[in-house]
Amino acid sequence: MPRRAKLTAQQSQDVEILGQEIELRRMGFRVPRHVREVISRHLSRRGYAQIQAVAELQSFWRSVVGPQWAEDSRPAALRRGVLEVLVRNSTVLQELTFRKRQLLQQLAENEQGMEFKNLKFRVGEIEKVET
Numbered sequence: 001m002p003r004r005a006k007l008t009a010q011q012s013q014d015v016e017i018l019g020q021e022i023e024l025r026r027m028g029f030r031v032p033r034h035v036r037e038v039i040s041r042h043l044s045r046r047g048y049a050q051i052q053a054v055a056e057l058q059s060f061w062r063s064v065v066g067p068q069w070a071e072d073s074r075p076a077a078l079r080r081g082v083l084e085v086l087v088r089n090s091t092v093l094q095e096l097t098f099r100k101r102q103l104l105q106q107l108a109e110n111e112q113g114m115e116f117k118n119l120k121f122r123v124g125e126i127e128k129v130e131t
Helices: 009-026 033-047 046-072 090-098 100-108
Strands: 073-079 081-088 118-123
Touching: 046 073, 046 090, 046 100, 081 090, 090 100, 090 118, 100 118
Parallel strands: 081 118
Antiparallel strands: 073 081
């Protein structure tokens, strides 16, 4: 039979508290949670953090390409450092492809800590954003 290591005073107190929480759960009581934990869990379940991240990415894209090209393009997804950008038509796709190296340099200078390795453009439907 393996020997048990001796617990410190803090560890034995933690074990005792954990045992009390387990006993309360068995009796049907719930252990109170911090508000920040509840809110964080709720936001992640609802996807609000992802919505905010997309909005920040779109705002950042607008600042990089300027208002002229921002009307005809928008970031669709950022996966493994590859930013996928939807463009309105093939003319915009070609122009942004010509500027790809310059855009990648500007994207690399971001302050959000996002890493951009490549840009991928594809033609898609762009919704008109009213400002």
